[in-house]
Amino acid sequence: MKVRHALRALDGILRREMLRSLRQRARLFSAIVRPLVWLAIFAAGFRSVLGLSITPPYQTYVLYEVYVVPGLAAMMLLFHAMASSLAMVYDREMGSMRLLLTAPLPRWYLLAARLLASVIVGLPLVYLFLFVARFWDVRPPILGYVAVFPALVLSGLMLGAFGLLVSSMSTQMENFAGVMNFVIFPMFFASTALYPIWRLAEAGPVLATIAAWNPFSSAVELIRFALYLRFHMVSMLVVVTCLVAFFLAAVAGYDPGRGLWARRGAEG
Amino acid sequence: MNALAVENLCHSFGTRQVLQNVSLTVAQGRMCILLGRNGAGKTTLFSLITGLYYARTGLVRVFDIAMEANPSAALAQMGVVFQLPTLDLDLTAGENLRYHAALHGLPTELSKARSREELSRLEVLDRIDDPTRALSGGQRRRVEIARALMHGPRLMLLDEPTTGLDVPGRRALERYVRTLCRERGIAVLWATHFLEEVAADDDVVVLDRGRVCWAGSADRIAPDLGVGSIAEAFALLTGSL
Numbered sequence: 001m002k003v004r005h006a007l008r009a010l011d012g013i014l015r016r017e018m019l020r021s022l023r024q025r026a027r028l029f030s031a032i033v034r035p036l037v038w039l040a041i042f043a044a045g046f047r048s049v050l051g052l053s054i055t056p057p058y059q060t061y062v063l064y065e066v067y068v069v070p071g072l073a074a075m076m077l078l079f080h081a082m083a084s085s086l087a088m089v090y091d092r093e094m095g096s097m098r099l100l101l102t103a104p105l106p107r108w109y110l111l112a113a114r115l116l117a118s119v120i121v122g123l124p125l126v127y128l129f130l131f132v133a134r135f136w137d138v139r140p141p142i143l144g145y146v147a148v149f150p151a152l153v154l155s156g157l158m159l160g161a162f163g164l165l166v167s168s169m170s171t172q173m174e175n176f177a178g179v180m181n182f183v184i185f186p187m188f189f190a191s192t193a194l195y196p197i198w199r200l201a202e203a204g205p206v207l208a209t210i211a212a213w214n215p216f217s218s219a220v221e222l223i224r225f226a227l228y229l230r231f232h233m234v235s236m237l238v239v240v241t242c243l244v245a246f247f248l249a250a251v252a253g254y255d256p257g258r259g260l261w262a263r264r265g266a267e268g
Numbered sequence: 269m270n271a272l273a274v275e276n277l278c279h280s281f282g283t284r285q286v287l288q289n290v291s292l293t294v295a296q297g298r299m300c301i302l303l304g305r306n307g308a309g310k311t312t313l314f315s316l317i318t319g320l321y322y323a324r325t326g327l328v329r330v331f332d333i334a335m336e337a338n339p340s341a342a343l344a345q346m347g348v349v350f351q352l353p354t355l356d357l358d359l360t361a362g363e364n365l366r367y368h369a370a371l372h373g374l375p376t377e378l379s380k381a382r383s384r385e386e387l388s389r390l391e392v393l394d395r396i397d398d399p400t401r402a403l404s405g406g407q408r409r410r411v412e413i414a415r416a417l418m419h420g421p422r423l424m425l426l427d428e429p430t431t432g433l434d435v436p437g438r439r440a441l442e443r444y445v446r447t448l449c450r451e452r453g454i455a456v457l458w459a460t461h462f463l464e465e466v467a468a469d470d471d472v473v474v475l476d477r478g479r480v481c482w483a484g485s486a487d488r489i490a491p492d493l494g495v496g497s498i499a500e501a502f503a504l505l506t507g508s509l
Contacts, residue, residue: 001340005373012370020358095352102318103371104344110371255322 001106006113009105014117020087021121028125031080035072035129039136043068046194055196057228069138070224071193073126073148077156078216080122082184085163088114089170101254108251115164115247119156126152130227144227151226151236155219158239161246162215168253191217215242269332271296271345271423271455272317277326279312286312287478290326294423294455294471299446301466301486302459304475305506310459311351313475314427317457318348330423344372347416351427351459353408357401361387361411364400365418372419379418386414390444406437413444424448424456430465438465463499476506 021028047064054061091097100110130138130145140148166179190210192200197217201208211217218238225232272294279287287309294300304310315321317328319339328335330342355364362383369379387393390410395403400411409429416424426445430438442465448454458465466472466486474482474489482489482505486498493501502508 002373008373008375009371012367015370016356016359016363016367019363020356023358094357095350095354096356098318098320098348098350098352099354099368100371101320102343102346102348104340104342104373105371106340 001109006105006109009103009110010113010116013100013110013113014120017114017117017121027083031076031083031122031125032128032132034079035076036132038072038075039065039069039133039138043136055198057225057230057232063137065133065136066138067196068194069130069133069136070227071191071220073130073152074155074159074193074216074220074223075188076126076129077119077122077152077219078159078184078188080125081118081156081159081163082166082179084118084122084160085167085170085179088164088167089175092167107254111164111251111254112247115157115160118160119153122156123149123152140227141229144229147229148223148226151222154236154239154243155223158215158219158243158246161243161250164250165246165253168250187214187216190214191220193217193220215239218242269296270294270329271298271331272457273327273329274313274317275327275329277313277316277323277328279309279316279321279323279325285478287316290475290478290480292473292480292483294457296422296455297449297453298471299449299456299458299467300471300473302457302473302475303461303463303466303502304459305461305508308461308475308506309478310475311427312478314348314350314425314459317425318346319343344419345422347419347421347424347454349409349412349416349424349426349429351431353412355400355408355412355415357399360397360399361392361403361414362396364411365415368415369418374419382418383414386417387411390414405432406434406441409433409437409441413441417448422454424454425459426456427459428461429458430460430462438462463502466498474502474505481505 043065058066088097100114101107103110127145166183170179190207191214192211193216197208197211200211215238218235221232222235222239225235270293274290274292277287277290278285290313302310302313312321316323317335319335323336330345333342333345335342356367359367365383365386366379369382374382384393384396387396390413392407392410392414395407400408403411413429424445430441433441445456445458449456468487470486472484472486472489473480484492489498489501490496493504495501495504
């Protein structure tokens with residue numbers, strides 16, 4: 001694989017993702033409005049009923065809005081990853097995936113390029129949300145916006161790789177309703193995105209254990225700590241390990257010899 | 269050297285065997301028609317040749333490059349038009365072509381120039397900035413062919429490219445692809461079930477139920493089988509009399 005060729009292909013894939021994203025305005029609009037609705041309505045309602053103790057990385061009592069913003073940023077990455085995964089299934093059904101997979105580059109590289117492009121396209125929206133959240137008095141240190149960048153990239157890649165894996169296993173777009181109900185919502189709600197783990201432990205130890213093992217919680221905590229200029233080593237290790245595991249499984253899923261791609265056949 | 273050589277290719281989906289010992293060759297600058305009814309295995313064969321599926325048994329060589337050993341080098345020689353339209357409907361015709369060029373490592377300036385050149389040859393240059401969603405079926409097909417030619421392939425694979433086109437559209441497409449063989453020396457493997465797309469000087473491979481049941485020059489098929497026309501020969505070979 002020649003480096004120049006690989007970079008041009010990455011550039012092409014990135015441009016395509018950006019153009020598609022900009023032209024699908026409804027999707028773009030809902031991607032930014034969704035977390036704001038959660039912040040403005042859900043968080044406002046929960047603020048009065050949910051007390052929060054001092055939990056790292058916070059050094060004092062914080063408003064519920066402050067607590068929930070990193071979780072909502074991770075939620076944006078999760079929904080973006082799933083939208084991207086849905087687009088992969090759509091591309092496969094519509095045939096355009098064939099074009100990507102018959103490019104003269106290793107398949108793992110094409111999938112990695114697609115994953116990276118998707119994350120790059122999703123990040124500006126997360127930053128926009130983080131800046132708009134300042135109107136709700138969610139004001140992390142300015143350097144936190146810089147420090148959170150690698151955390152967002154890693155989390156986005158991990159969730160994107162998970163989406164890629166889901167797309168390699170989905171045979172039809174219709175199956176995605178099931179994915180939403182049985183994968184995305186449990187992943188989001190059984191995590192530390194909306195409530196701290198001790199709150200979940202009060203509700204039930206099983207739920208707290210699930211949330212502790214949920215890789216989405218690690219993504220949320222990695223983002224939360226980075227935003228307040230702290231580093232959470234365990235979360236980073238979990239996110240990186242899951243990223244590698246999900247990506248390798250997705251590459252195997254798209255393998256012409258082993259994956260679903262090979263088992264399904266369109267005859268003619 | 270053959271542009272494409274397929275040797276003893278077999279493939280199955282689960283327990284269902286869809287290709288059995290398929291062998292064929294396409295010579296450089298020649299038009300080879302892969303003739304078969306729906307479900308004969310043409311698309312599966314294309315998927316194996318392009319590496320979308322992995323061939324467990326048999327070999328695919330493109331200009332002597334083994335697909336299994338070096339898929340990237342083999343794919344770089346190929347231009348493919350799939351049976352299903354594969355244009356990105358959210359992008360313009362030009363953007364679709366430049367995306368393909370990027371995947372093949374072409375620099376931006378060359379890709380811009382070549383996209384205009386190929387679209388112009390196919391008489392759709394005026395639609396370069398239009399979203400492909402707004403193009404007719406025939407125009408989309410022409411854009412797909414232009415796209416497949418962007419990186420200067422020496423072998424073109426076209427899987428039922430005339431499906432959904434009207435008769436003049438089919439004729440025009442066929443004529444254009446034949447000029448690619450003549451003028452640019454491109455080898456073409458054209459899968460179809462339309463017998464009228466076969467010309468007398470074409471090479472023909474008849475595929476039926478996953479097996480090659482006849483291969484040779486188009487003008488030999490009827491005499492060899494002792495019938496009066498290619499239609500009768502095809503019916504005899506595929507048991508569709």
